[in-house]
Protein backbone atom coordinates (compact mmCIF):
# COMPACT_ATOMS: atom_id res chain seq x y z
CA UNK A 350 0.00 0.00 0.00
CA UNK A 351 1.23 3.48 -0.87
CA UNK A 352 2.56 5.57 2.00
CA UNK A 353 0.79 8.96 2.24
CA UNK A 354 2.74 10.57 5.08
CA UNK A 355 6.54 10.67 4.95
CA UNK A 356 6.61 9.86 8.70
CA UNK A 357 5.32 6.39 7.82
CA UNK A 358 8.08 5.63 5.32
CA UNK A 359 10.09 2.62 6.54
CA UNK A 360 13.65 3.50 7.56
CA UNK A 361 15.13 0.94 5.22
CA UNK A 362 14.15 0.87 1.56
CA UNK A 363 15.32 -0.52 -1.77
CA UNK A 364 15.46 2.09 -4.53
CA UNK A 365 16.95 2.81 -7.95
CA UNK A 366 18.74 6.14 -8.34
CA UNK A 367 17.35 8.23 -11.21
CA UNK A 368 19.27 11.50 -11.26
CA UNK A 369 21.98 13.55 -9.59
CA UNK A 370 20.89 16.60 -7.57
CA UNK A 371 22.53 20.01 -7.91
CA UNK A 372 24.28 19.31 -4.58
CA UNK A 373 25.69 15.97 -5.69
CA UNK A 374 23.18 13.59 -4.05
CA UNK A 375 21.66 10.68 -5.95
CA UNK A 376 17.91 11.24 -6.35
CA UNK A 377 15.57 8.29 -5.88
CA UNK A 378 11.80 8.21 -5.48
CA UNK A 379 9.64 6.08 -3.22
CA UNK A 380 5.84 6.39 -3.21
CA UNK A 381 6.24 9.85 -4.75
CA UNK A 382 8.65 11.07 -2.05
CA UNK A 383 12.04 12.32 -3.19
CA UNK A 384 15.01 10.79 -1.39
CA UNK A 385 18.49 12.33 -1.59
CA UNK A 386 21.12 9.62 -1.18
CA UNK A 387 24.78 10.34 -0.30
CA UNK A 388 27.42 8.84 -2.59
CA UNK A 389 24.87 7.44 -5.04
CA UNK A 390 24.68 7.82 -8.81
CA UNK A 391 21.99 7.24 -11.45
CA UNK A 392 21.66 3.56 -12.27
CA UNK A 393 22.54 2.36 -8.75
CA UNK A 394 20.11 -0.16 -7.29
CA UNK A 395 20.61 0.18 -3.55
CA UNK A 396 19.37 -0.60 -0.10
CA UNK A 397 19.24 2.68 1.82
CA UNK A 398 18.72 3.86 5.37
CA UNK A 399 16.87 7.14 5.86
CA UNK A 400 18.89 9.62 7.93
CA UNK A 401 16.51 12.59 7.98
CA UNK A 402 12.89 13.20 7.02
CA UNK A 403 11.60 16.60 5.99
CA UNK A 404 7.99 17.49 4.97
CA UNK A 405 8.00 15.74 1.61
CA UNK A 406 11.55 14.60 1.03
CA UNK A 407 14.19 12.68 2.94
CA UNK A 408 17.95 12.11 3.12
CA UNK A 409 19.52 8.66 3.17
CA UNK A 410 22.79 6.78 3.12
CA UNK A 411 23.61 3.57 1.29
CA UNK A 412 23.41 0.33 3.31
CA UNK A 413 24.18 -1.99 0.42
CA UNK A 414 24.75 -1.67 -3.30
CA UNK A 415 22.60 -4.39 -4.86
CA UNK A 416 23.54 -3.57 -8.42
CA UNK A 417 26.02 -0.75 -9.12
CA UNK A 418 25.49 1.84 -11.83
CA UNK A 419 27.71 1.10 -14.87
CA UNK A 420 29.18 4.59 -14.32
CA UNK A 421 30.58 3.78 -10.88
CA UNK A 422 34.37 3.65 -10.51
CA UNK A 423 36.75 3.23 -7.59
CA UNK A 424 37.56 6.79 -6.36
CA UNK A 425 41.26 7.58 -6.83
CA UNK A 426 41.40 9.24 -3.40
CA UNK A 427 41.14 6.93 -0.38
CA UNK A 428 39.58 9.79 1.67
CA UNK A 429 36.77 10.52 -0.80
CA UNK A 430 33.91 9.28 1.40
CA UNK A 431 35.24 10.91 4.55
CA UNK A 432 36.49 14.28 3.40
CA UNK A 433 33.51 15.83 1.62
CA UNK A 434 35.39 17.89 -0.96
CA UNK A 435 34.97 15.60 -4.01
CA UNK A 436 31.36 14.50 -3.69
CA UNK A 437 31.15 12.64 -7.03
CA UNK A 438 34.66 11.24 -7.52
CA UNK A 439 33.19 7.71 -7.64
CA UNK A 440 31.49 8.51 -10.98
CA UNK A 441 33.51 8.21 -14.18
CA UNK A 442 34.53 11.60 -15.55
CA UNK A 443 32.61 11.46 -18.88
CA UNK A 444 29.43 10.64 -17.03
CA UNK A 445 30.09 13.43 -14.49
CA UNK A 446 30.03 15.85 -17.43
CA UNK A 447 26.77 14.39 -18.75
CA UNK A 448 25.18 14.68 -15.29
CA UNK A 449 26.36 18.27 -14.90
CA UNK A 450 24.73 19.17 -18.22
CA UNK A 451 21.49 17.54 -17.01
CA UNK A 452 21.68 19.54 -13.77
CA UNK A 453 21.88 22.79 -15.77
CA UNK A 454 19.03 21.67 -18.07
CA UNK A 455 16.81 20.68 -15.11
CA UNK A 456 17.55 23.91 -13.25
CA UNK A 457 16.66 25.92 -16.35
CA UNK A 458 13.44 23.93 -16.81
CA UNK A 459 12.41 24.44 -13.18
CA UNK A 460 13.41 28.08 -12.66
CA UNK A 461 13.88 29.75 -16.05
CA UNK A 462 10.87 27.96 -17.51
CA UNK A 463 11.43 28.56 -21.24
CA UNK A 464 13.11 26.28 -23.79
CA UNK A 465 16.87 26.87 -23.86
CA UNK A 466 19.84 25.23 -25.53
CA UNK A 467 22.41 23.91 -23.06
CA UNK A 468 25.55 22.81 -24.89
CA UNK A 469 27.78 19.89 -23.87
CA UNK A 470 30.03 20.69 -20.91
CA UNK A 471 33.58 21.66 -21.89
CA UNK A 472 35.76 19.41 -19.68
CA UNK A 473 38.54 20.59 -17.43
CA UNK A 474 41.93 20.06 -19.14
CA UNK A 475 43.13 18.55 -15.87
CA UNK A 476 41.05 16.28 -13.66
CA UNK A 477 43.76 15.82 -11.01
CA UNK A 478 46.04 18.44 -9.42
CA UNK A 479 43.78 21.18 -10.83
CA UNK A 480 43.03 23.12 -7.65
CA UNK A 481 45.43 26.00 -7.17
CA UNK A 482 44.00 27.58 -4.03
CA UNK A 483 44.16 25.50 -0.89
CA UNK A 484 42.59 26.50 2.42
CA UNK A 485 43.26 24.00 5.17
CA UNK A 486 41.82 24.49 8.65
CA UNK A 487 44.43 23.68 11.31
CA UNK A 488 43.83 22.20 14.74
CA UNK A 489 45.54 19.80 17.15
CA UNK A 490 44.66 16.43 18.64
CA UNK A 491 43.19 16.40 22.16
CA UNK A 492 45.66 14.01 23.78
CA UNK A 493 49.01 14.27 22.04
CA UNK A 494 48.51 17.88 20.80
CA UNK A 495 49.74 16.89 17.36
CA UNK A 496 49.00 19.45 14.65
CA UNK A 497 46.32 18.30 12.20
CA UNK A 498 45.38 19.89 8.88
CA UNK A 499 42.81 18.94 6.28
CA UNK A 500 39.14 19.35 5.39
CA UNK A 501 35.96 19.11 7.41
CA UNK A 502 33.75 16.05 7.12
CA UNK A 503 30.58 16.79 5.09
CA UNK A 504 28.16 19.11 6.93
CA UNK A 505 30.32 19.20 10.06
CA UNK A 506 33.28 20.92 11.67
CA UNK A 507 35.07 17.66 12.35
CA UNK A 508 38.52 17.99 10.84
CA UNK A 509 39.93 15.17 8.72
CA UNK A 510 43.73 15.12 8.80
CA UNK A 511 44.67 14.91 5.12
CA UNK A 512 48.16 13.83 4.11
CA UNK A 513 47.54 13.57 0.40
CA UNK A 514 45.00 15.30 -1.81
CA UNK A 515 45.15 14.30 -5.48
CA UNK A 516 43.14 17.28 -6.75
CA UNK A 517 45.80 19.76 -5.70
CA UNK A 518 49.45 19.93 -6.85
CA UNK A 519 51.56 17.37 -5.00
CA UNK A 520 53.92 20.00 -3.59
CA UNK A 521 51.01 21.47 -1.58
CA UNK A 522 50.92 18.24 0.45
CA UNK A 523 54.64 18.76 1.13
CA UNK A 524 54.08 22.32 2.35
CA UNK A 525 51.26 21.24 4.67
CA UNK A 526 53.33 18.31 5.93
CA UNK A 527 56.23 20.63 6.66
CA UNK A 528 53.95 22.91 8.69
CA UNK A 529 52.49 19.92 10.54
CA UNK A 530 56.00 18.78 11.45
CA UNK A 531 57.49 22.17 12.33
CA UNK A 532 54.76 24.32 13.91
CA UNK A 533 55.09 22.69 17.34
CA UNK A 534 58.90 22.87 17.17
CA UNK A 535 58.46 26.63 16.76
CA UNK A 536 56.11 26.78 19.77
CA UNK A 537 52.94 27.21 17.70
CA UNK A 538 49.74 25.41 18.70
CA UNK A 539 46.76 24.40 16.52
CA UNK A 540 43.50 26.35 16.81
CA UNK A 541 40.59 24.84 18.76
CA UNK A 542 37.36 26.18 17.33
CA UNK A 543 35.21 25.32 20.38
CA UNK A 544 37.32 27.30 22.85
CA UNK A 545 38.63 29.88 20.34
CA UNK A 546 42.11 29.16 21.72
CA UNK A 547 45.36 28.21 19.99
CA UNK A 548 47.58 29.93 17.42
CA UNK A 549 47.37 28.64 13.87
CA UNK A 550 43.84 28.64 12.39
CA UNK A 551 44.34 28.04 8.68
CA UNK A 552 47.01 27.63 6.06
CA UNK A 553 46.11 29.16 2.71
CA UNK A 554 48.28 28.33 -0.31
CA UNK A 555 48.02 30.15 -3.64
CA UNK A 556 50.00 28.18 -6.11
CA UNK A 557 50.73 28.94 -9.75
CA UNK A 558 50.32 26.56 -12.66
CA UNK A 559 52.50 28.92 -14.69
CA UNK A 560 55.54 29.29 -12.37
CA UNK A 561 54.90 26.28 -10.07
CA UNK A 562 55.65 28.62 -7.15
CA UNK A 563 53.52 29.07 -4.03
CA UNK A 564 52.47 31.86 -1.71
CA UNK A 565 51.87 30.53 1.80
CA UNK A 566 49.59 32.42 4.19
CA UNK A 567 49.58 31.44 7.87
CA UNK A 568 46.27 32.59 9.37
CA UNK A 569 46.84 33.18 13.08
CA UNK A 570 44.55 33.83 16.02
CA UNK A 571 46.72 36.41 17.79
CA UNK A 572 49.90 38.44 17.43
CA UNK A 573 51.39 37.33 20.78
CA UNK A 574 53.56 34.64 19.22
CA UNK A 575 54.66 36.81 16.32
CA UNK A 576 58.32 35.82 16.61
CA UNK A 577 57.38 32.15 16.54
CA UNK A 578 55.23 32.69 13.43
CA UNK A 579 58.05 34.63 11.79
CA UNK A 580 60.49 31.87 12.52
CA UNK A 581 58.15 29.24 10.98
CA UNK A 582 57.57 31.49 7.95
CA UNK A 583 61.34 31.82 7.35
CA UNK A 584 61.82 28.08 7.75
CA UNK A 585 59.12 27.40 5.13
CA UNK A 586 60.71 29.89 2.73
CA UNK A 587 64.29 28.72 3.25
CA UNK A 588 63.85 24.97 3.50
CA UNK A 589 61.17 24.23 0.88
CA UNK A 590 61.58 24.63 -2.89
CA UNK A 591 59.58 27.07 -4.97
CA UNK A 592 58.11 29.21 -2.23
CA UNK A 593 57.47 32.70 -3.61
CA UNK A 594 56.66 34.20 -0.22
CA UNK A 595 55.14 33.68 3.21
CA UNK A 596 52.61 36.05 4.83
CA UNK A 597 50.83 36.19 8.16
CA UNK A 598 47.14 36.98 8.24
CA UNK A 599 45.58 37.98 11.55
CA UNK A 600 42.08 36.71 12.30
CA UNK A 601 40.97 36.70 15.93
CA UNK A 602 37.23 36.76 15.30
CA UNK A 603 34.83 33.91 16.07
CA UNK A 604 33.86 33.51 12.44
CA UNK A 605 33.76 31.05 9.58
CA UNK A 606 35.55 33.59 7.40
CA UNK A 607 39.05 32.31 6.83
CA UNK A 608 41.04 35.50 6.31
CA UNK A 609 41.07 38.49 8.65
CA UNK A 610 41.54 42.10 7.50
CA UNK A 611 45.29 42.42 8.07
CA UNK A 612 47.93 40.57 6.04
CA UNK A 613 51.65 41.08 6.67
CA UNK A 614 54.44 39.91 4.39
CA UNK A 615 57.19 38.11 6.34
CA UNK A 616 59.54 36.94 3.62
CA UNK A 617 59.71 36.87 -0.20
CA UNK A 618 56.82 38.26 -2.28
CA UNK A 619 53.19 38.71 -1.28
CA UNK A 620 51.94 37.26 -4.59
CA UNK A 621 52.34 34.48 -7.14
CA UNK A 622 52.18 35.01 -10.89
CA UNK A 623 49.60 33.16 -12.99
CA UNK A 624 49.04 33.26 -16.74
CA UNK A 625 45.63 33.61 -18.37
CA UNK A 626 44.95 34.49 -22.03
CA UNK A 627 48.72 35.07 -22.40
CA UNK A 628 48.65 37.81 -19.74
CA UNK A 629 50.49 37.54 -16.45
CA UNK A 630 48.46 38.20 -13.27
CA UNK A 631 49.82 38.78 -9.79
CA UNK A 632 47.67 37.02 -7.20
CA UNK A 633 47.80 37.96 -3.52
CA UNK A 634 46.39 36.36 -0.37
CA UNK A 635 42.97 37.98 -0.80
CA UNK A 636 42.73 38.29 -4.55
CA UNK A 637 39.77 36.55 -6.14
CA UNK A 638 41.20 34.33 -8.86
CA UNK A 639 39.75 31.23 -10.49
CA UNK A 640 41.17 28.16 -8.71
CA UNK A 641 41.51 25.99 -11.82
CA UNK A 642 43.70 28.10 -14.16
CA UNK A 643 43.63 25.79 -17.20
CA UNK A 644 39.83 25.53 -17.16
CA UNK A 645 39.56 29.28 -16.50
CA UNK A 646 41.76 29.85 -19.54
CA UNK A 647 39.16 27.92 -21.59
CA UNK A 648 36.36 30.18 -20.33
CA UNK A 649 38.24 33.44 -20.91
CA UNK A 650 39.37 32.40 -24.39
CA UNK A 651 35.85 31.21 -25.23
CA UNK A 652 34.38 34.62 -24.35
CA UNK A 653 37.21 36.38 -26.16
CA UNK A 654 36.79 34.30 -29.34
CA UNK A 655 33.05 34.85 -29.30
CA UNK A 656 33.48 38.61 -29.07
CA UNK A 657 36.22 38.64 -31.71
CA UNK A 658 34.04 36.67 -34.14
CA UNK A 659 30.79 38.59 -33.62
CA UNK A 660 31.82 42.17 -32.85
CA UNK A 661 34.16 44.75 -34.26
CA UNK A 662 36.12 46.55 -31.53
CA UNK A 663 33.19 46.89 -29.09
CA UNK A 664 32.96 48.92 -25.89
CA UNK A 665 32.73 46.50 -22.95
CA UNK A 666 31.44 46.82 -19.41
CA UNK A 667 33.24 44.27 -17.19
CA UNK A 668 31.18 44.05 -14.00
CA UNK A 669 31.92 42.10 -10.80
CA UNK A 670 35.40 42.28 -12.21
CA UNK A 671 37.68 40.95 -9.42
CA UNK A 672 41.14 41.92 -10.61
CA UNK A 673 39.62 42.85 -13.99
CA UNK A 674 40.48 39.41 -15.34
CA UNK A 675 37.90 39.63 -18.14
CA UNK A 676 38.79 43.27 -18.86
CA UNK A 677 42.49 42.43 -19.18
CA UNK A 678 41.89 39.30 -21.30
CA UNK A 679 39.49 41.18 -23.60
CA UNK A 680 41.49 44.40 -23.86
CA UNK A 681 42.99 43.56 -27.25
CA UNK A 682 39.61 42.85 -28.89
CA UNK A 683 37.83 45.89 -27.40
CA UNK A 684 37.85 49.60 -28.12
CA UNK A 685 37.37 50.50 -24.48
CA UNK A 686 36.72 48.55 -21.28
CA UNK A 687 35.17 49.73 -18.03
CA UNK A 688 35.77 47.34 -15.11
CA UNK A 689 33.77 47.63 -11.88
CA UNK A 690 34.55 45.79 -8.66
CA UNK A 691 33.73 46.57 -5.02
CA UNK A 692 36.86 45.18 -3.30
CA UNK A 693 39.59 47.84 -3.19
CA UNK A 694 42.44 45.33 -2.91
CA UNK A 695 41.34 43.73 -6.18
CA UNK A 696 41.15 47.10 -7.94
CA UNK A 697 44.63 48.06 -6.64
CA UNK A 698 45.89 44.71 -7.87
CA UNK A 699 44.21 45.23 -11.26
CA UNK A 700 45.89 48.66 -11.59
CA UNK A 701 49.28 47.04 -11.09
CA UNK A 702 48.60 44.26 -13.63
CA UNK A 703 47.27 46.73 -16.22
CA UNK A 704 50.40 48.88 -15.88
CA UNK A 705 52.73 45.89 -16.04
CA UNK A 706 50.99 44.58 -19.16
CA UNK A 707 51.07 48.04 -20.80
CA UNK A 708 47.28 48.08 -21.31
CA UNK A 709 45.83 51.53 -22.08
CA UNK A 710 42.12 51.02 -22.75
CA UNK A 711 40.75 49.95 -19.32
CA UNK A 712 39.11 52.26 -16.77
CA UNK A 713 38.75 50.84 -13.28
CA UNK A 714 36.05 51.73 -10.73
CA UNK A 715 35.92 50.55 -7.15
CA UNK A 716 32.22 50.58 -6.37
CA UNK A 717 29.11 48.49 -5.84
CA UNK A 718 28.13 47.39 -9.36
CA UNK A 719 24.48 48.39 -9.09
CA UNK A 720 25.32 51.87 -7.74
CA UNK A 721 27.86 52.32 -10.52
CA UNK A 722 25.30 51.33 -13.20
CA UNK A 723 22.77 53.76 -11.75
CA UNK A 724 25.30 56.60 -11.76
CA UNK A 725 26.33 55.83 -15.32
CA UNK A 726 22.72 56.11 -16.42
CA UNK A 727 22.15 59.36 -14.49
CA UNK A 728 25.31 61.00 -15.81
CA UNK A 729 25.07 60.80 -19.55
CA UNK A 730 23.38 57.55 -20.50
CA UNK A 731 26.45 55.85 -21.90
CA UNK A 732 25.81 52.66 -23.79
CA UNK A 733 28.16 49.70 -23.84
CA UNK A 734 28.06 47.32 -26.78
CA UNK A 735 28.60 44.37 -24.46
CA UNK A 736 28.40 43.76 -20.71
CA UNK A 737 30.40 40.81 -19.37
CA UNK A 738 29.05 40.11 -15.90
CA UNK A 739 30.47 37.56 -13.45
CA UNK A 740 28.57 38.04 -10.17
CA UNK A 741 29.06 35.95 -6.99
CA UNK A 742 26.87 32.88 -6.32
CA UNK A 743 23.88 34.97 -5.24
CA UNK A 744 23.63 36.41 -8.77
CA UNK A 745 22.48 39.95 -9.70
CA UNK A 746 19.93 42.13 -7.98
CA UNK A 747 16.73 43.03 -9.85
CA UNK A 748 17.83 46.68 -9.95
CA UNK A 749 21.20 45.86 -11.44
CA UNK A 750 19.51 43.84 -14.23
CA UNK A 751 17.13 46.76 -14.88
CA UNK A 752 20.14 49.10 -15.21
CA UNK A 753 22.05 46.64 -17.41
CA UNK A 754 19.08 46.44 -19.78
CA UNK A 755 19.37 50.19 -20.31
CA UNK A 756 23.16 50.41 -20.30
CA UNK A 757 23.87 47.63 -22.80
CA UNK A 758 23.24 47.90 -26.53
CA UNK A 759 23.87 44.44 -27.93
CA UNK A 760 24.73 41.62 -25.61
CA UNK A 761 25.12 40.58 -21.99
CA UNK A 762 27.57 37.73 -21.50
CA UNK A 763 26.60 36.29 -18.13
CA UNK A 764 29.27 34.12 -16.44
CA UNK A 765 27.90 32.24 -13.45
CA UNK A 766 28.99 29.66 -10.90
CA UNK A 767 25.42 28.99 -9.72
CA UNK A 768 22.87 27.56 -12.19
CA UNK A 769 19.92 28.44 -9.91
CA UNK A 770 20.60 32.18 -9.69
CA UNK A 771 21.60 32.22 -13.37
CA UNK A 772 18.21 30.70 -14.28
CA UNK A 773 16.39 33.23 -12.08
CA UNK A 774 18.24 36.17 -13.65
CA UNK A 775 17.93 34.89 -17.24
CA UNK A 776 14.18 34.76 -16.71
CA UNK A 777 14.19 38.50 -15.96
CA UNK A 778 16.25 39.20 -19.11
CA UNK A 779 13.89 37.02 -21.17
CA UNK A 780 10.78 38.73 -19.79
CA UNK A 781 12.27 42.07 -20.78
CA UNK A 782 12.48 41.05 -24.44
CA UNK A 783 16.00 39.56 -24.54
CA UNK A 784 16.82 36.38 -26.43
CA UNK A 785 18.96 33.83 -24.61
CA UNK A 786 21.05 32.26 -27.38
CA UNK A 787 22.46 29.33 -25.42
CA UNK A 788 24.31 28.27 -22.31
CA UNK A 789 27.84 26.90 -22.51
CA UNK A 790 28.81 25.02 -19.34
CA UNK A 791 32.44 24.51 -18.31
CA UNK A 792 33.80 22.09 -15.74
CA UNK A 793 36.02 24.05 -13.38
CA UNK A 794 35.72 21.62 -10.47
CA UNK A 795 36.00 17.99 -11.57
CA UNK A 796 34.63 15.44 -9.04
CA UNK A 797 32.43 18.04 -7.32
CA UNK A 798 28.86 19.08 -8.13
CA UNK A 799 29.96 22.60 -9.09
CA UNK A 800 29.50 23.84 -12.64
CA UNK A 801 30.37 27.15 -14.31
CA UNK A 802 28.17 28.53 -17.10
CA UNK A 803 28.42 31.20 -19.77
CA UNK A 804 25.05 32.46 -21.06
CA UNK A 805 24.70 34.67 -24.13
CA UNK A 806 21.91 37.20 -23.82
CA UNK A 807 20.95 39.29 -26.86
CA UNK A 808 19.36 42.64 -26.10
CA UNK A 809 16.00 43.38 -27.82
CA UNK A 810 17.32 45.89 -30.34
CA UNK A 811 20.65 44.26 -30.92
CA UNK A 812 20.08 42.94 -34.43
Ligand SMILES: C[S@@+](CC[C@H](N)C(=O)[O-])C[C@H]1O[C@@H](n2cnc3c(N)ncnc32)[C@H](O)[C@@H]1O
Nearest residue numbers: 637669670671674690691692717718739740741
Ligand atom coordinates in the same frame (compact mmCIF):
# COMPACT_ATOMS: atom_id res chain seq x y z
C1 LIG B 1 32.82 35.36 -9.26
S1 LIG B 1 33.90 36.67 -8.87
C2 LIG B 1 34.43 37.12 -10.49
C3 LIG B 1 35.71 37.87 -10.59
C4 LIG B 1 36.35 37.96 -11.97
N1 LIG B 1 35.42 38.20 -13.02
C5 LIG B 1 37.20 36.74 -12.26
O1 LIG B 1 36.79 35.89 -13.04
O2 LIG B 1 38.29 36.64 -11.69
C6 LIG B 1 32.79 37.90 -8.37
C7 LIG B 1 33.40 39.23 -8.01
O3 LIG B 1 32.34 40.14 -7.77
C8 LIG B 1 32.70 41.01 -6.70
N2 LIG B 1 31.43 41.56 -6.18
C9 LIG B 1 30.51 40.94 -5.40
N3 LIG B 1 29.46 41.74 -5.20
C10 LIG B 1 29.72 42.90 -5.85
C11 LIG B 1 28.98 44.12 -6.01
N4 LIG B 1 27.78 44.29 -5.45
N5 LIG B 1 29.54 45.10 -6.74
C12 LIG B 1 30.75 44.93 -7.33
N6 LIG B 1 31.49 43.81 -7.21
C13 LIG B 1 30.97 42.79 -6.49
C14 LIG B 1 33.47 40.11 -5.77
O4 LIG B 1 34.30 40.86 -4.91
C15 LIG B 1 34.27 39.23 -6.76
O5 LIG B 1 35.50 39.81 -7.06
